[in-house]
Amino acid sequence: MHNLVRSTQRGRLALGVLTALLLAVLTACGGDDGGSGDADGTTTVTVATFNEFGYEELISEWNAEHDDIKIEQVKVGTWDDAKANLYTKLAAGSGLSDIEAIEGDAMPAILAEADAFVDLTDAELDGRWLDWVAEKATNSEGQMIGYATDIGPEGICYRADLFKKAGLPTDRAEVAGLMGTWDEYFALGEDFVKKVPDTAWYDSSVGLSQAMLNQVENPFETDDNTVAVDNPELKAVFDTVTGNIAKGLSTRLPQWSDDWTSSFQNDGFATMACPGWMLGVVEGNADGVKGWDFADVFPGGGGNWGGSFLTVPAQGDNIEEAKQVAAWLTAPEQQAKAFAAKGTFPSQVEALDSPEITGASNAFFNDAPIGEILANRAEAVTVQPYKGPKYSDILQAFQASILRVDDGSQEPEESWNQFLADVEALG
Amino acid sequence: MKVDGGDTDTPRMSPPSIPSTPAPSAVPVRPGLRQRLAAWDVRFSPYLYISPFFVLFAVVGLFPLAYTAYVSVHDWSLLGGQGEFVGLENYREVVDNPYFVKQLVNTVSIFLLSSVPQVVIAVTLAALLDNQLRGRTWWRMSILLPFVVSPVAVAIIFGNLFGDRYGLFNEMLGVIGIDAIPWHTDRLASHVAIATMVNWRWTGYNALIFLAAMQAVPRDLYESAELDGAGRVRQFLSVTLPMIRPTMVFVIITSTIGGLQIFAEPRLFDETTARNGGSDRQFGTITMLVYDFGWQLRDLGRASATAWMLFVLICLFAALNYVAIRRLGRLGGVDR
Numbered sequence: 001m002h003n004l005v006r007s008t009q010r011g012r013l014a015l016g017v018l019t020a021l022l023l024a025v026l027t028a029c030g031g032d033d034g035g036s037g038d039a040d041g042t043t044t045v046t047v048a049t050f051n052e053f054g055y056e057e058l059i060s061e062w063n064a065e066h067d068d069i070k071i072e073q074v075k076v077g078t079w080d081d082a083k084a085n086l087y088t089k090l091a092a093g094s095g096l097s098d099i100e101a102i103e104g105d106a107m108p109a110i111l112a113e114a115d116a117f118v119d120l121t122d123a124e125l126d127g128r129w130l131d132w133v134a135e136k137a138t139n140s141e142g143q144m145i146g147y148a149t150d151i152g153p154e155g156i157c158y159r160a161d162l163f164k165k166a167g168l169p170t171d172r173a174e175v176a177g178l179m180g181t182w183d184e185y186f187a188l189g190e191d192f193v194k195k196v197p198d199t200a201w202y203d204s205s206v207g208l209s210q211a212m213l214n215q216v217e218n219p220f221e222t223d224d225n226t227v228a229v230d231n232p233e234l235k236a237v238f239d240t241v242t243g244n245i246a247k248g249l250s251t252r253l254p255q256w257s258d259d260w261t262s263s264f265q266n267d268g269f270a271t272m273a274c275p276g277w278m279l280g281v282v283e284g285n286a287d288g289v290k291g292w293d294f295a296d297v298f299p300g301g302g303g304n305w306g307g308s309f310l311t312v313p314a315q316g317d318n319i320e321e322a323k324q325v326a327a328w329l330t331a332p333e334q335q336a337k338a339f340a341a342k343g344t345f346p347s348q349v350e351a352l353d354s355p356e357i358t359g360a361s362n363a364f365f366n367d368a369p370i371g372e373i374l375a376n377r378a379e380a381v382t383v384q385p386y387k388g389p390k391y392s393d394i395l396q397a398f399q400a401s402i403l404r405v406d407d408g409s410q411e412p413e414e415s416w417n418q419f420l421a422d423v424e425a426l427g
Numbered sequence: 428m429k430v431d432g433g434d435t436d437t438p439r440m441s442p443p444s445i446p447s448t449p450a451p452s453a454v455p456v457r458p459g460l461r462q463r464l465a466a467w468d469v470r471f472s473p474y475l476y477i478s479p480f481f482v483l484f485a486v487v488g489l490f491p492l493a494y495t496a497y498v499s500v501h502d503w504s505l506l507g508g509q510g511e512f513v514g515l516e517n518y519r520e521v522v523d524n525p526y527f528v529k530q531l532v533n534t535v536s537i538f539l540l541s542s543v544p545q546v547v548i549a550v551t552l553a554a555l556l557d558n559q560l561r562g563r564t565w566w567r568m569s570i571l572l573p574f575v576v577s578p579v580a581v582a583i584i585f586g587n588l589f590g591d592r593y594g595l596f597n598e599m600l601g602v603i604g605i606d607a608i609p610w611h612t613d614r615l616a617s618h619v620a621i622a623t624m625v626n627w628r629w630t631g632y633n634a635l636i637f638l639a640a641m642q643a644v645p646r647d648l649y650e651s652a653e654l655d656g657a658g659r660v661r662q663f664l665s666v667t668l669p670m671i672r673p674t675m676v677f678v679i680i681t682s683t684i685g686g687l688q689i690f691a692e693p694r695l696f697d698e699t700t701a702r703n704g705g706s707d708r709q710f711g712t713i714t715m716l717v718y719d720f721g722w723q724l725r726d727l728g729r730a731s732a733t734a735w736m737l738f739v740l741i742c743l744f745a746a747l748n749y750v751a752i753r754r755l756g757r758l759g760g761v762d763r
Contacts, residue, residue, distance in 0.1 A: 080700065084722055091505045113506050206700075254706075257611075257698030258586060262593040393724060396701045403699055403706035407591075407612040410707065418707075425524055426724060 042067060043318050045325045048074040048097035050082040052280060053149065053308070054338030058329060069321050079103040090116050096313045098322035099329075102146055104136060104307040105392050110146070111139045112389040118312040118319055119143040125327065132384045133347040137309050146309030147330040150344035152275030153377035154211060154303045157282055160366065161291030162270045166195040172368060176297035182212070185299040186244060192270060193248045201249040203272040204260060205241050205406045206399045208250070211273035212237045213395075214303045214385055220395070220423075221388035229394060229423050235416070238398075242405040242412040252406045261285050273298070275305040276345035276374045283364045294368040302380030307347060345374045352378070390426065397422040492738070499731035506725060517732035526708050526716060527733070531740075533618065533704070534712040537693070538686035538744075540622035541629075546679060549630050550671075553637035554663055567638065570631035581624050582695035589620045589696070611698060617710040624692045629685070633678050640674035641667060676752050683744050687737065690714040713737045 049055060059071045074097050076082050083106065089095040090113065102110050110117065121144045128134075129148045137146040156179065160170040168188070169175055179185040189201030202208050213219045216233045244250055251269050253260040263269060264285035274282065274294065286292060310326040312319060328334060332351035338344050340356050351357060352375055360371030401419035404410040410418070458466070499517055502510030521527050552570060560566055573581075588595045589610040597607040610620045644667060652662050668675075693710045694702050703719055704711025711719075713733065721730030 080702070087505055087722060087725060116506070253592065254699045256700060259590050259592045259594075259698070262590070266593065396723070400699065400701055400703070400706050407609065407706055409612055409709070421525065427520075427726065 042070055043321050044070045044072050045099065045318055045321050046072050046074055046097035047099040047101070047310070047325070047329070048076070048082065048085075049101045050076050050079045050103075051277070052342040052344070053101065054340075054342035054344055055329065057341060058334050058337060062325070062328065069325065071325055079106075090313070090315075094315055096315055098312065098316045098318050099326050100311050100313055101149070102309045102311050104152075104309065105387060105395065107136050107146065107309060108387045108391055109389045110311065111137075114139050114141075114143060114145055116314055117145050118314050118316075118323065120145065120147060120312060120323060120326065122327065127349065128330075128332070129347050130349060130378075132381075133307065135384075136387075146311040147326050148347040149308045149310060149330055149335060150277065150338070151347040151378060152277055152304050152306035153345060153374050153381060154214075154273050154275045154298050154305050155373055155377050156271055156295045156297055156299075157274040157278070157365070158271040158293055158295060159267075159289075159291045160293045162196060162199055162267065163192075166192045166270075168192065170293075172293050172295045172366075175293075176295045179295075179297055179299050182240070182299045186240075186247075186249065189244075189249045189271075190247055196270070197248070199267050200251040200269040201271060203251055203263070203269045204253055204255040205245060205250040205402050207255045207273055208244075209237055209241045209399070209402050210305060211298075211303055212241065212300070213398075214305055215300050215383050216385055217383055218386045220391060220398075221386060223386055225388040225390075227388075227390060227394070227423060227426075229398075230420060234398075238402070238416060238419075239412070241402055242415075245405060250406065252408075254403055254406075265289065273303070273305070276339075276343050276370070277306060279343045279362065279365065279370060283362075292365050294362070294365040294370060294373060296373040296376050298377060298380065301382055302377055304378075304381050304384070339371075343370070345378065393426055394423055397426070495731045495734055498727055499735050501728055503727040503731070504725055505721065505727055510728075513728070517728040518736070521716075521720075521729055521732050521736065526711065529708055530704070530711045530713050530716045533614075533708070533710055534687055534689070534714075536615075537618050537621050537625075537689055537710070537712065538683070540618050541625040541689075542679070542682045542686045544622075545626050545630050545633060545682060546675075548626070549633035549678070550637050550668075550675075552630070552634040553641055554667065556634065556638050557641045567635065570634055572631065573628050574632045576628070578624075578628065578691045579695060581628055582692050585620065585624045585627075586696050586698070611696070611705060612709065614709040617696070617705060621689070621692050621696055621710055624696070625686070625689065629682065633682065636674060636678055637671060640671040644670040672752065676749060679748050679752060680745050683748055684741055687741050687744060688714050690718070694718075713740070 047055070047059075055073055059073055062069075062071050076085065082101070083103070086096065086100060086102075121142070125147075130151070133148045133151060134144070137148060138144050156175075158175060163170045163175070168191075169178070178188055186201075192201055193199070213234075216237065218228070218231070219234055219237075220227065220229050222228050241250075245252060251260070251263055253263060253268075260268075264282070265288075272278075272282070279294070282292065310330060312322045312326060316322055330348070332346065332348040332354065335344070335346035335348055336351045336354045336356040339346055339351075340360065343362075346352065346357065357371040357375060360369070361367050362370045397419055400422070401415045404415040404418070405412050498509075500512060500514055501517075502513055504510065556563070556567055556570075591597065591607065591609050591611050594610070596610075600607060608616050610616050648666050648670070649662055652666050657665065689712050693704050693712055694715055696710065697704055699706055701723075702715075703723075704715050714737065717730050717733045717737065720726050720733060
């Protein structure tokens with residue numbers, strides 16, 4: 001018996017030693033896998049983007065002209081996927097692309113993690129971007145963390161054929177004259193749904209709330225990053241949007257859902273808030289539907305929705321080259337070409353006057369001069385909402401609160417209180 | 428599981444024979460290197476042979492489990508890393524979060540709606556396939572087909588079918604005059620929709636496992652049962668079911684583990700941008716809460732605490748099932 005005990009003890013010891021050895025081997029395997037510099041001296045710079053940045057042609061152009069640095073694009077479907085990937089790999093400390101595109105609303109959260117990104121400040125690039133755009137990419141110490149790509153000035157996309165059915169004017173200048181304020185826009189909508197009862201006035205309550213939020217100076221947080229969601233401006237947006245639901249103005253569908261996409265084909269709604277990058281989305285979803293147009297107006301003044309930035313994560317191996325490529329991609333000439341490709345409206349001052357922008361029109365939207373309209377819409381933007389590091393987390397909770405009323409699972413008051421509790425629980 | 432014929436009085440495993448161990452009282456003769464190596468070989472080699480599994484298990488199973496427990500008692504941000512030790516604060520915060528209980532109930536509800544019909548249908552299917560059918564292989568392969576489809580593809584297709592407004596199911600209900608069902612809003616309806624996806628994918632797989640077990644049942648048992656006058660149903664209840672009990676335990680426990688960890692289906696079924704399981708988390712599950720805490724709110728402390736509570740829950744359910752199935756087997760009449 002004594003022997004037996006001893007031998008199991010030794011066995012355990014042996015097992016322990018073996019485990020330790022194998023663990024050591026396994027960890028050693030996960031070591032450095034080297035840089036991405038090729039044997040022939042060329043460096044490959046990877047650029048991670050989401051949705052459509054319109055960079056395909058630009059990258060071919062660069063690669064044809066440069067032998068020492070090649071660009072390779074890594075595309076994913078949506079910002080949410082890109083965000084999950086970004087945070088996971090930031091936490092891991094490796095695995096990110098040399099250049100990572102960041103959605104505008106997430107920039108405050110990225111600025112809070114500025115250490116993980118390269119300071120891209122470059123005196124030569126001063127004045128390249130619209131002031132308010134450059135500000136969004138600059139942290140409190142004056143470091144520029146991202147180079148802006150596009151902005152999202154909003155106009156109103158509308159179905160001229162459905163307007164005609166309701167006896168409303170169809171000409172884009174006339175339509176623009178009818179919706180200068182939100183009250184006018186909603187009143188017109190009530191008129192419309194009375195005449196065309198099966199069609200809603202706008203595409204989704206969440207999309208509309210987003211448009212209205214972008215005209216509020218401090219939607220969720222005060223300028224010193226204190227969370228203050230129980231404020232009258234935000235409550236007003238909530239009450240207006242949820243109040244419209246009973247009037248039949250909203251499709252009551254979550255934006256980006258399958259039903260929402262189908263509603264483009266089923267005369268689901270007549271108007272929607274359209275940032276520049278949305279034009280491509282509408283064109284894709286409403287493929288084959290005739291009657292879309294784009295009016296040079298936005299209720300309640302201008303509004304900007306979205307727009308992205310290119311950042312260079314500090315964990316990369318090719319920081320200098322990445323910086324160079326990011327600066328080139330976000331130069332006015334390049335972004336003007338990206339606009340021609342995918343409708344992403346440039347954030348660069350010089351690009352706004354380029355012929356690619358001023359002369360652009362879109363056949364799908366009844367030949368609307370989209371370049372000119374979006375330039376006007378960009379000029380009309382007066383309010384830049386303050387977005388702190390918690391902005392996108394709170395936005396998510398806010399959108400859910402509107403959806404709860406939209407889909408009928410809660411009454412507005414109940415949903416609002418749950419939103420306040422949700423924000424509290426964010427910690 | 429009970430080891431058949433296992434006699435608890437004698438040691439189950441005899442120690443490796445130890446011919447080279449010197450008798451303690453013998454004249455101290457120093458064994459040569461050769462002998463010592465041979466002795467080590469005999470003594471340690473068996474451990475070496477089985478070690479890959481245990482080492483792998485330690486690396487990918489035990490270590491993450493322990494590390495998650497360590498993380499769960501700290502403030503731990505996804506990007507900022509380890510913070511202060513906070514004891515059970517994270518657990519308290521998670522339990523106090525109103526969505527925790529809601530998502531716990533959802534998880535159990537979706538699990539029950541998927542596992543129970545799944546096992547019942549799988550056993551029935553297997554019993555049907557256990558007959559002399561024409562084109563047996565074809566039938567057997569075809570029920571496995573859904574399993575080959577990736578869960579993401581399943582979720583996309585079913586998400587479309589279960590569309591609230593323009594989905595196929597609601598259009599069909601409309602044809603026969605039934606009001607559209609709000610699949611993404613109503614709590615129970617959404618659970619049924621998600622359970623359908625799970626069942627569609629896993630029933631065939633489980634049926635094949637049951638079929639394999641049924642084929643191993645000695646045929647003479649059926650013959651004697653038939654001689655005793657038992658009909659097909661009685662044979663199934665009194666011979667087949669008790670004989671496949673160990674397989675039953677296996678299938679039910681694996682489907683418990685899988686069912687309680689359900690993630691891809693509800694997350695992809697959700698069409699709100701937050702993807703937390705509906706506007707009011709009507710079909711959010713515990714794993715989705717773990718993801719929400721860890722990757723959307725970037726708080727690994729709370730995520731780990733939730734993950735550990737899920738682990739305990741799964742162990743609890745697995746134990747419960749195990750006991751329940753043993754009872755069930757006794758009711759079947761065969762006490763082994």
